Amino acid sequence: MSRRPRVAPAPSGVNRRIILSFLVSAAGAIGFAVTYGLGGHTQWEGACLAVAFVGLATGLAIWGRRLVPVGGYVEEHEGFVPPPDEQALTAAALSAPDSPIRRRGLLAALGLALTALGVAALFPLRSLLPWDRARPLRARRDTPWGPGVRLLTAGGQPLRPGDVPAGALVGVFPEGGTDAGDAPAFAVRLQPERFTRPPSAGHLDGLVVYSLLCTHAGCPVRLYLKGTGRVLCPCHQSSFNLFADAAPVAGPAARRLPGLPVAVDADGYLRATGDFTAPPGAGFWSRP
Amino acid sequence: MIMDRLARAFDDRLRLSPLTRRALAKVFPDHWSFMLGEIALYSFVALVLTGVYLTLFFDPSSADRVYQGSYAPLDGTATSAAYASTVRLSWDVRAGLLIRQTHHWAALIFVAAILVHLVRIFFTGAFRKPRETNWLVGVTMLMLALANGFTGYSLPDDLLSGLGLRIIVSVVESIPLVGSWLVFLGLGGEFPSDEMIPRMFVSHVLLVPAVLVALVSVHLAMIVRQKHAQFPGPGRTEHNVVGSRLYPSYSLRSLALFAWVLAVLFALGGLVQINPVWLYGPSAPGQATSPAQPDWYVAWGDGALRLFPPWEIHIAGHLVPAPFFPGVVLGGVTFLALYAWPFLERWCTGDRRAHQLLDRPRDHPVRMGVGVMALTFFGVLVVAAGDDIIARLLRVPVYDVLYVLRVLVLVLPVLAGALAFLLARALCRSDAARLGELTRADLRAAGQGADRRAGGRRVRAGEARAVDEPELPTPDRPGQRIELWPDGGVWRWRYRDEPAGVTLLNNRAMLTEREAVDSARLAYPGVDHVAVPGPPPPAPPGRVRIALRRWGNAALGVSLLVAALRQRRQRHPDGDGPRPE
Amino acid sequence: MPTRGDRWSHVTRAVTVGMVVALAAGPAALAAPAPNAPPGSNAPSGPAAPPETAAPSAGPSALAGATQGRELYRQNCASCHGDQGRGSQRGPSLVGVGAASVDFQVGTGRMPIPDEMQQPRRGRPVFSADEIAALVEHVTSFGGGGPGIPRVTEGSLGTGRELFAANCAPCHGGTGAGAALTNGWNAPPLYEATPVQVAEAIRVGPGLMPVFPSQVLTDQQVSDLATYVQRLRSERLDRGGNPLGRLGPLAEGVAAWVVALGLLVAAARWLGRRAGE
Known part of the structure; x- marks a missing residue:
């Protein structure tokens, strides 16, 4: 050059x-x-x-x-306001007498057709949630827990009341639904005389079972502070007082942990007598 | 020779040479802050390159898979295929861990560089007309980068990212009316679903990157079309760009930056461990790990979730859960504000002109205040995401940290914003060049409202005159002129400002004198033109020349000094007074 | 100002080199072990050789041991826990805490503490192994049962990892680096604990930690856990380089901003500055 x-x-x-x-x-x-x-x-x-x-x-x-030389060059800048006659020419080219954009009626019909196509194209998106699966409201309300479902440990063993000693937290899962995301629960044994509010799901001689999922954002509240009767969520530090029916005491959670009513069956194993007292995990619009 | 013929062959068919000539001569402003966006661009290139390698080994599936490999604690454990293949990639694929870690570091740097770039654009007002569209494209890319970062973080299906995914699902679920449906459509069922990982994978490696590549192209094309904005300075007007040409100077330095980005990324990828998923273990419902944090670029959301008080409201018997406000509302408002800012500012200041000259941050105290306020706010939120780590390191109760941060998140941004506003105004009204030169009187003057022009802009008379320069050609300025000359078969011109000692050469040769005159008129309206015949003037003094001259002068001075000293010493060998000759 | 510029770029270069060297220093230490240890050799041999406290030696004579224990207790413990271990305003009762608890508290240096504090921290043990054994014997003589010092055998790494994720990771973190609990309590990092101390803590549940008696975890499972925790402290697990304290994504974010972006912006400043400006 x-x-x-x-x-x-x-x-x-x-x-x-x-x-x-x-x-x-x-x-x-x-x-x-x-x-x-x-x-x-x-x-x-x-x-x-x-x-x-x-x-x-x-x-x-x-x-x-x-x-190589650094700097020292200048390039002119044309600016971005086109000359009026240039603009007018372009506009004229677009709106010539035979221009499609002048046929308003046809354009309206075309618009209708395209809108209909666009809306129709949204329908297959519904397949993202397979039709044979439960709708959100129902799926969020129901968990694998129910009357007669046995409580299993993380290792898959059925649980007896004696397997939950004082001072321990035992993670429990429903028989037949151990992989479900909304099912994890935990069992602890507390001194009944320290209850300031009776557990809504009842207790078996101080043994209570609650949902493991924080009511704030759904993380497992696995951090059990023995003696204080509190569980803590690792994600946002919400803590719940198990002596007061798992009421939230600090952090961003606003609702208590749902309890799970349990009873001992004839073989001495713990079984749920129903579902959680409320849908577990984070809140949602249609939550009752 | 082959290259030569190949180039000629292409040119004969596509006539590329005029375009190429313009492109190679494109002028880039020589300011370091213009390279911040390039850091982001090059991290993105690194992300694509390393990411493609990773896809060859990663198995995006939730199906059960028994890991068998050299990481003993997991050997023989059944986990999801996604997790097993990630551990395999980290422990059993040679160079796999290096590439995986480099990819993750590149993601952190990518978003950080975008943010720094955005801050530069914001405080210098580079988003003003005609560049609003590019601002919108940029903000969209930031959003996509965040989204893709999060899906990438979640793909290995480890315990830590499982918690993060659970939180995001809860946040989406908190949206009134449609929340649960969005989650169920997205995941194909209740969390954790089997479709989760394949769908995130498609979005992570195909959908979002494709959109990002398209937007990056649009972003760059728009920069080329609109040309760079530049800081005010001698010889710089609203009608030109002053700096280095793309070829050779800027391309060499830009490639150097590319290599440097890769160097830093590979250094981190090899030497600093990131996201050791084998330690976290596979994701499982009912398991948790602590402390649980997301990557830094979503930490502001996590911090907001931690700080927001346990407030839930009911609308007609329907629950609006707590995560809705810090999660959905805050995120929505943040990006809406980012999108709307150029138009908001134009509406407030009534400034509808096109701007090719940038503000210095101080030139616009209101913008400065708002920007610092927002940055402080999000900074506190990021810190809040680590409140448990802070509590542990400082050995203080975590809820004390929480309460302090709840106050700070409201108070600190206001204080910082007000301080920034006052300092910017003081700087802008006084003659201080830097923060350290401000006097008490300047600060006092800044505190007393009064002389504010519309929109809070106040431009100092001497320095940034060009900003308020009218679009009309300015009358002839003494000492400034354009020199044109024929150079072989082509024409060149240059701009000279004698008092300022500035000489700027036109970036490319012109075929005719007419063309050269037109180009010079565009760049410097109203400056006198002089045709100089004869020998070409000297090249603009480059850095090398100045350095050489200075070093030469210094060397001359030193050698003279040494010579003089030697002479003295020779004259007085024992230094005990003058000896009679 | 090219000269100033040059000096500045030298400074930048020096800082850069310094940072890279600092970055390299961490992993360089890790670079020493064999790059790819064969899978078979990964099983640690740590728990196989129990440390001194595991098998309290009988000492020269039982009587001498008992006297020593009583004397040590009177001097170091009785002021808070009472002469007969019944406890006082300043310290809890020791009746029924068990040998494991005493061995854990004294063996990890948490006891004796000079002042009352909410959560004693790990430190250098004040007593020798023999003294600790004597003290354990004396306190268990107060009666009340309680868990004895567990015997730790070689366990399975895989089972240990699963049990760890299910039971320990929530508080101590999946990486074993520890975490904050409420009210100033901490779950401490596990890297200094010996296998026996890990087993003792599992059985005893010191402080706020839940207890895991034999109904919850069998002896074999406790051994598996101790084996995995031993493995967790091994630097070989930090295959990727400097672990940044295993603090997780925020520490990584700080590194990305301070180190990486710092280096990159410094480079941009060097490359992008105009000569003479």
Whole structure:
């Protein structure tokens, strides 16, 4: 483009530094390949690649800053307000007598057709929730718990009242629905005389079962603070007082944990006598 | 030679050379803050490259899979295929962990760079006409980046991300009327569903990246079409761009930045562990880990969830749960405000002109105040997301931290915003160049309202005159002129401002004198034109030349000094007074 | 000001190099073990060799041990827990706490504490192994039963990991780094605990920690857990480099902002600044 002489011949130091940088880069790349070939090691691989790219960056940077002129150029700016006659010409081209946009009636009909197509295209989205599955309201209200469902431990063993000693928190799951997201519950044994408010789902000699899901955002309230009778949510630090029917005492949760009514069956195992006292987990619009 | 012929072949068929010539000569302003967006761009490139590699090993499925590999605690454990393949990728695929970690770091840097870029655009007013559209595109990309970051964080199906997903599901579910339906349609059923991971995967690797690539292209195309805005300075007007040409200077430096971004990402990816999913274990209902935090870019939402008081309302017997306000409303308001800001500001200031010259942040104290207020607010929210970590590190009760933060989140932004507003106004009214040069009197003057122009803008007379420059051609300014000259078969021009010592060369050669004159008129309306025949003038003094001259002068001075000293020493070898000759 | 610019870029470069070196320092320590340990060798041998407190030696003579225990108790414990371990205003009763509890509290240096505090912290044990054994013997002589010092055998890593995720991760974190509870209580990090101490804590439930008696976790399961916790502290699990305290995404975010974005913006400043500006 230009036959003008550019910058003065580079000082040899600059050339040397650039070449050195690229050599370092090549060394890094080779180092990476060798590390990989020798069995791989995350730290060495990362360090080698970093060295390779640092070398590349340094070389290019010195080149761009020292061997070519930086700055000193100006480019004109046409502005973005087109001349009025240019605008008028474009507008005229668009609204010529035979232009489609002048046939209002046809356009309205076309608009109707396109709208109908657009709305119709939304219908298949409903398939995202397969038709044979429960609707949200129903699915959110119902859990696998129900009358007669046995309580299992995380290991899949049925639970007896004696398996829940004082001071322990035992995670329990419904038989036949251990993977359900809304089912996890926990059992603890408290001293009944310390109840300030009786558990809404009742208790078996101090043994109470509550939903494990925080009523704020649904995280498992697995942090049990023995002695204080409180459980804590790891996500947003809501805590619930089990002595007061799992009422929220601090943090952003506003509702109590739903309780699970339980009884002991003839074989001595714990069984639910119904579903949770309220839909478990976070709140939603149609929650009763 | 082959390249030469190939280029010629393409040019003969597509006539690319005029376009290429313009493109190579495009002028980029030489200010570091214009490279922040490039950091984001290059992190995105790194994300795509590493991400493609990861898809070759990741199995996006919730189906049961027994992990068998070198991570002993999980060896033989049945987990979801997604989790098993992630652990496999981390422990049994050579270089897999490096790429996985680099990908995750690149995601953190990507969003951080977008944010920093957005802050620069905001405080310098680069979103004003004609660039509002590009602001909208940028904000959309930020939103998509957040969404894609979150799905990427959730894909490994580990315990920590499982909690995060559960929280997001709860937030969406809190939307009145449609919340549950949105969740059930999105997940194909109740959380946790089997469709969850495949659907997030499609969105993470296909849908959102495709939209992002399209938007990045639009973003860049619009920059090329509209050209860069620039800071005011000598020779810079509303009608030109001053800086370096794309080729060779800027492309070299930009490539250097690309390499540097990759260097930092790979250094982190290899040396600093991120998201060790093998330690967290697979996601399972009823299991939890603590402390539980999301990645930093969604932490503001998590912090808001923590700080918002336990308020739930009922509308006609229907529940509006607590997460609705900090989750949905805050997020919605945040992005609405971002989208609306250019139009809001135009409405408030009544400034409908196009701007190619940027504000300095101080030039607009109201914008400064609002921006600092918003940043402080979100900063406190991010800190709040770590309230349990703070409580543990400081050994104070977590609820004390919570109450302090609940107050701070309301008080601190107002204080910071007011302070920023006052400082900006003081800077703008006084002659101080930097914050440290402000005097007490300046501050006092800033505190007393009064001389505010419409929209809170006050431009100092001397420096930023160009901002308020009328669109009409300015009368001839002394000392400024345009010089045109023939250079072989083409024409060039340059702008000279003798008093300011500025010489700016036109970025490309013109075919005719007419063309050169037109181009110069556009760039400097009203400046006198002089045709200079004869030898081409010297190239604009570059950095090298100045450095050489200074070093040369310094070296000369030093050598003279050394010579003089040596002479003195030779004259007085033992230094005990002048010796008679 | 090219000279100033040059100096500045030297400073930038020096800072950069310093940061990279600092970054490298953490993992460099990790780089020492074999890159890919064969899967078979990963089973730790830690719990197989129980530490000194596991098997309280009988000492020179039982009588001497008893005297030593009584004397140590009188000097260090009685002022708060009472002469007969009945407790006082300043400390809880020790009747029925069991040998495991005493061994845990004293063996982890949590007891004796000079002042009342809500949650004693782990520290260097004040007493030797023999002294601790004597003290344990003396306190158990107050009666009341309570869990004895568990015997820890080699356990299964896989089962241990599952049990850990189900029972321990909620409070101590999946990484074992610990977490904050309410009212200033903390679940401490597990990295310094010996297998026996882990087992004792499981059985005893010190402080706010729930207890896991044999109805909840069998002896074998406790051994599995202790095995996994031993493994958890191993640096080999930080395969990805410096673990940043295993504090999770926010610590990673801080690193991304401070280190990475700092380096990148510094580079942009170096590359983008106009000569003479």
